Each structure stands twice: as structure tokens, then as C-alpha cells.
Amino acid sequence: MIGSIPLSDALLVSGALFSIGIAGALLRRNAIQIFLSIELMMNAANLALIGYGAALGTREGQIIVFFVIAIAAAEAAVGLAIFVALFRHSETIDVNKINLLKW
Amino acid sequence: MTAGRAIFDLAAAVAIVFSGLMVVGRNPVRSVLSLVVAFFGLATCFVLLLAPFIAALQVIVYAGAILVLFLFVLMLLNVGQEQPDRTGRPIQTVLGSAAVLVFAGLLLGMFRGSGAHVPTPADPISPSALGDPAALARLLYSDYLLHFEAVSVLLLAALVGAFVLARPEKVS
């Protein structure tokens, strides 16, 4: 094992953060909160990747995280643009009330 | 317990606690700020896991740009607090909570023992050199050049898409 942090520690933290993110994404009704929870889940995955990179002594973990961060930025920009367009139209951020496509 | 592990535990605790605060908070602005603190904790964890460059990127891009964008949108649209749920959706809440608990349990159970099964690295790089930005850059621009260019195009597409989506509708 490379480095002073054992892999299981990093993975436990990553798992905890991911679970918290899933809880937020499933149980909140506020669109922004759901989005933030998704960002949290991505960061949890980043932590797991970095942890493995450190444990295996390879740089691939960091490279993948680099790309994940860039993609998350792109996704946040588009997601927030969608949110702005939605909010402009319906004046609410409660995802339960945005139900125009419901039969 | 070396100093490194103590700091990692502290930073991880900060990340987890503030993520929890983010998820349960009522006020969206406070949620975003809690997440910023959580990301700082995560960045510290990255540093201790020998990835200082990624930690800097996390702070610059994630905490310093993406979450600032969130804040701008929240403040400019004056998004209010979440109103308490009148209709209540008990099935959704119960099933959601059950799903989260099961999933969390599975994850934690899986991760608790995995430290023992890490394969020994074939060609390990020394810890101090693992996070070297120059070496990362060399890797990024040689083996992963295609990925790099693809992500650039993706960012351009996102830029254009965000602009088009958020434009006020033309009055015809």
C-alpha cells in the first residue's frame, strides 16, 4: 500500500458520501437540492478513484478524476440552464409540481 | 495514528457532516455553502491521498466555479425556501429511505473488507512522485490526448447549450 491512508478508509468515506447523496437525490423535492446531491455523488466517486490510485501506486486514478471534474462542470452548466428555463416558465422548484407530462 | 491519518479523519468527518447538513437543510443557499465546506474537506482528503493537483482542481473548478454558478442562479432567481409538503407522499418517502438504507448497508459492507484485497502494484510509483503535476500532464497529453480533446469539445457543447437554454424566449 502506497501512502499513509489505508484504502478501506477512503472507500468508507466515499461510500458514506455516496449514500448521503442518494438520500438527498431520492428524498428531496427541491430541484437544486437534488442537483447538489448528484454533484456530491460524483465527488464520492472521485474520492474512491483517488483512493484506489493511491493504493495501487498508479496515476490513472487522478487522470480519470480530472475528466470527471471537467464533465461535471459541463453538466452543471447545462443543468442549471435547464433549471433557469424551467423556473422562468413555472415559478416553482418543487419537482413534484412539474408534472406537465403526466397523463 | 500518524498526523496524516488524523487530518484525513478530520477532513473526512467535516465532509460527511457538512454533506449531511446540505441534504437536510431547508434554505438552498445554506445547502450550497455547506457543500462548499464539504468540498474543502474532500480536497484535504485528496491531498492526503497523494493527489494535490486534483485537490487544487477540486477547489478551483468545483468549489470555486460550479458552486458559485449555483449560488448565482439561486440568488438571481431569488429561489425561496422549500415549502413543507402538504400532500405528503408517504410511499415515496418510505421506499426512498428503505432504498437508501439498503444501498448504504451494501456499500459499507462491501468496502469494509476491501482494503485487504488490494493487488500489489506491478510498477509502483513512489508516493512523493505520484501527484507530480508534470508527470500527470505528460500522461494527459500523450496517452489520454483523445480523451482530453473529446472533453474540450464536450465543454464547448455545454457552453453553447447552456447559453441557448437560458436565453429569454424571443417575443415573436
Add this chain to the structure above:
Amino acid sequence: MGGSALTFLDWAIVVLRVALPVLVLPLFVVPLTWLERRGAAFIQDRPGPNRVGPLGLVQPIADMIKMFFKEAITPTSADRFLYLLAPAIAVFAALSTFAVVPYGATIHVDGREIPMLGADLSIGVLYIFAITSLSVYAIVLAGWASNSKFSLMGGIRSGAQIISYELAMTTAAAGVILASSSFRLSDVIAMQQGTWLGVIPRWNVIPQFFGFVVFFISAFAETNRLPFDLPEAEAELVAGYHTEYSAMRFGAFQMAEYVNVMVVSAITTTLYFGGWSLPGFHPQGALGALASLLVFMAKSFFFVCVFIWVRWTLPRFRYDQLMKIGWKALLPLALANLLWIGALEMWRMRA
């Protein structure tokens, strides 16, 4: 971390290295305010403060005492926690940026090397930009938590201005990083040793002049100084994001602004003007380190004077002009600079 036993002296040295700038920088704010007011008066052809003490030198102390005794009014519907947090973040970010800037040559004493900077991080320059990203939060939070339209507009505008000019600044600094092949600021200074033709120092400003111009102009925008201070302009937005702040909380924002000016000047000298080094100057021991510290301070002081000079000379940019300059002029110029430096490096490596 860990390893061989670190003695108490080692810890004391580390603490001193980090704590000294943090304690000294706010002290320098006091004469800086005097310099600003006298400099403004000189440029505007009037005497300036000259009542309190000889040449008005005690004026800043009087101002400080006044500020301590003012009543601190909190707006009623403000989010109190965020309202109080914002100036704290501003001061914290301003002081933390200085942690990676080398303010003197390394002292070699008793077989021990004492580098004169807080921490020689392998990601030195990136750390500076990370902390700059943090300072955006101080301003946006101040604008939001004050619960007033002027503050919110000022906060959002200032935040947008800072993140726009951050791009140009980072790209300009990328040219410097390319030239020194490293993020460490001590490596950046090391690459600027020596001279061309025996007389011109190898400072980065010469091959990267346009990069320097972009960086320095972006620095004005980053620190909210004129000509980029529309978000806090009196005639436009009352006082922008710090409208609702009074007494020491306002004092905290002012101190953060002046510390930012000093830190940005220090960073500019380190990246483009060789930091603490001079051609032909090889500091030895503690006395040499002191001399290098004075050299560093003199160079930074020059840029601080330029900040003050420009503030009282140029008119303010309108907000759309400001954004246009940042995105359409400075960013392409910085990118062109990057291409130019890349070409230079390839030419240099052709052997």
C-alpha cells in the same frame, strides 16, 4: 509529516515562517492607507491629510480608532450568520494567498535550510488561484446576506467580474508556468536567475510582456480596484456589496482589499520580476536573506504604488465595458501569449 524526530526548534521555525507574513501584512495596511490618501492628494494637487501628526502620519491610527468606536448596525432581515461570515472569509482568503509566495532567499544555517515562505507546495501557483476562487464567496455572501438590492447587485456583479478575470489571469500565469516547467514559486524564481547579454535580467516580463500586461490588469479586476471597482462605486450602487456593513466589519473588508493589493503585487513580482532575486546577487546566510527580503519588498512596493497611481488617474469602467475587456480582449491576448511562450519553449528545446 512524522519521520525523524522534529525538534521544538523545527516547529518554531515552521510556525514563524507561516505566522510572520500573516501578522506583518495587516500591519503594513496602516501605512498603506496613509500612502493612498497622500498619494491621491498629490495626484489631485491638494495637501491631503496633514492635521494629525507630522505629514498626517498619525491619520491612519485616528481612522482605526474611529472605526473601532463606530456602532455596528446589522440589518434586521439579514441572514446574521452569513452576514458576519463574509468579512471573515474575505480577510482569511487575502491572508492565506501569501502562504506560497517566497519573500526571501533560503537561509542555510547550522546545516538546516530555512526557506523563506510559508509552504513550498508542488502546486504553488494553483494554490493561489484556489484561494482567489474562495474570495468570490466572501463578496457574493456579503451581497446576499445584507438583504438589500444594492448589495445583491454589487455582490453578483463583483462575483461575475472576479470569475471572468480569473480566467485571463490564470491563462497569463500559465505562460509563466510553461516557461518554468513547474508550479512551484521557488522554481519560477530560480528560472529567472542570470542575465541576457550580461546586463538584462532574465525576468519573465521580457519574453512575456503581454502576459504580464494581462496579468496585471486582471489583478486590478480581481482586487476590485479602480478602474474596475464598479461593484463598489459610490455613485452607482451606494457602496455595492459592503453597503450594509459598518464599523469594524467594513474595516475588515477594507483591510482585506489592501492586503489583496499587497499580495497581488507580491505575486506579480514573483512571477514576472524575479521575486527576491537580482542579477548578480547571491545572498549568503541570514544577512543575505534579509537583503533579499528588502529587494522583494522594494519591488512589491513599486507595484503597490502603481495600484494607487492608477486608481486616482483613470476613470471607472462601465460594467459592460468591463466584461467586454475581460472576455474579448484580455483572454485572447493571454491565449496568444501562451502560444508564443509555447513556441519559444519548443525553439529552446530543439537542441
